[in-house]
Amino acid sequence: MAFRCLATRIKPNGPGLSGAVTTLSTSSFRASLQPMKRPYSTHQSREGGSNIMLFVGLTALGGAGHYYYRQNPNLFGTAKKVNSEPVDYEQVYKDISAILENNDVSIFVNHSYDDGSYGPVLLRLAWHASGTYDVETKTGGSNSASMRFEPEASHGANNGLKIARDLLEPIKAKYPGISYGDLWTLAGVCAIQELGGPSISWRPGRTDGLNAESCARDGLLPDATKKENHIRDIFYRMGFDDQEIVALTGAHALGRCHPDRSGFDGPWSEQPTLFSNEYYKVISERQWVKKDLENGGWQWVDKSNPSVMMLPAEIAMFNDKEFRKYFELYAKDQDKFFKDFAKAFGKLIELGVPFKGDEKVYKFEPVDA
Numbered sequence: 001m002a003f004r005c006l007a008t009r010i011k012p013n014g015p016g017l018s019g020a021v022t023t024l025s026t027s028s029f030r031a032s033l034q035p036m037k038r039p040y041s042t043h044q045s046r047e048g049g050s051n052i053m054l055f056v057g058l059t060a061l062g063g064a065g066h067y068y069y070r071q072n073p074n075l076f077g078t079a080k081k082v083n084s085e086p087v088d089y090e091q092v093y094k095d096i097s098a099i100l101e102n103n104d105v106s107i108f109v110n111h112s113y114d115d116g117s118y119g120p121v122l123l124r125l126a127w128h129a130s131g132t133y134d135v136e137t138k139t140g141g142s143n144s145a146s147m148r149f150e151p152e153a154s155h156g157a158n159n160g161l162k163i164a165r166d167l168l169e170p171i172k173a174k175y176p177g178i179s180y181g182d183l184w185t186l187a188g189v190c191a192i193q194e195l196g197g198p199s200i201s202w203r204p205g206r207t208d209g210l211n212a213e214s215c216a217r218d219g220l221l222p223d224a225t226k227k228e229n230h231i232r233d234i235f236y237r238m239g240f241d242d243q244e245i246v247a248l249t250g251a252h253a254l255g256r257c258h259p260d261r262s263g264f265d266g267p268w269s270e271q272p273t274l275f276s277n278e279y280y281k282v283i284s285e286r287q288w289v290k291k292d293l294e295n296g297g298w299q300w301v302d303k304s305n306p307s308v309m310m311l312p313a314e315i316a317m318f319n320d321k322e323f324r325k326y327f328e329l330y331a332k333d334q335d336k337f338f339k340d341f342a343k344a345f346g347k348l349i350e351l352g353v354p355f356k357g358d359e360k361v362y363k364f365e366p367v368d369a
């Protein structure tokens with residue numbers, strides 16, 4: 001069942017970069033969740049004929065109309081139709097590739113440049129936008145780009161992704177015809193390919209949700225503190241099998257955990273900006289010891305290089321007989337990993353997207369091959 005947000009009064013993240021590092025405080029977010037008061041009374045006065053009541057009623061009605069218009073600007077057909085302009089997706093890809101390593105923009109988006117690339121955080125955005133899909137109810141997925149709205153923007157699982165969303169705003173401004181859902185998934189494809197990963201087929205067709213009603217409910221993405229069966233429940237709900245789950249998790253060859261986002265700390269390998277099967281080699285070849293974290297949690301670290309880490313859920317997956325055979329397969333065979341990853345990731349970013357069927361399928365040439 002689709003989750004309906006109460007927070008229809010909350011606006012999406014603005015398009016400008018000026019607010020790039022600000023987030024809605026918990027108190028203002030809660031305040032904005034207060035249910036709307038009815039703008040006018042339906043009770044007729046028995047005394048009748050009160051001009052004051054009529055005036056108050058009409059004023060309130062006008063106010064409500066103005067408010068409703070602001071929330072639904074397309075209703076009266078006067079808003080700019082953002083999705084009607086043709087888009088040069090090849091050029092969008094090239095523009096995204098150009099910002100992956102452009103540290104100049106870090107002044108706007110704070111400390112996200114980590115290891116020399118914005119690729120990992122962009123890939124995480126594409127995945128979290130898509131991974132809310134539910135195969136039974138056919139809700140969620142990348143179609144509406146609902147993470148632009150509260151409360152989804154502030155779901156704990158999405159901590160840090162405002163950096164990625166803000167980073168793409170100048171590209172959205174340059175190509176107003178692209179939907180956010182298309183832009184975010186295309187950025188994920190670009191990140192994978194430019195950081196050395198396999199070629200991923202991509203096609204446009206996502207339409208943006210207009211307001212918070214499109215938000216996914218909290219709790220649909222995997223919880224890294226849990227065990228293998230939780231991971232199965234989450235990914236089976238999206239329609240993936242064990243092999244696809246292990247293949248997708250290989251994306252952790254890229255990037256790192258941040259104490260201020262997930263609470264975990266560190267990369268999964270010594271080369272967090274190179275897409276390869278290194279993740280599987282690291283998890284199967286190293287000796288893992290538990291490390292307590294300052295925030296009260298814990299993670300696994302490599303005994304001989306404690307800066308390299310694994311999440312509790314990942315070692316639980318690795319210790320599962322069914323999952324283990326795929327970890328071992330991909331550790332030995334990078335080509336097989338690339339092939340399976342490309343297929344599973346292509347499926348992930350298309351979950352819940354109502355394609356018409358005649359969209360052009362793109363295979364973008366890596367710029368930095």
Ligand code: HEM
Nearest residue numbers: 120121123124127222224248249251255256257258261262
């Ligand atoms: C077993 C399921 C998964 C769990 C429990 C999990 C959990 C996490 C956590 C806790 C982080 C750290 C976030 C931070 O602190 O910045 C993270 C980062 C990341 N995840 Fe996952 N994830 C899973 C699956 C996936 C999948 C399927 C993909 C993509 C296909 C993915 C791509 C990434 C990337 C690229 C990062 C690095 C982001 C950065 O460096 O900023 N993850 N994940």
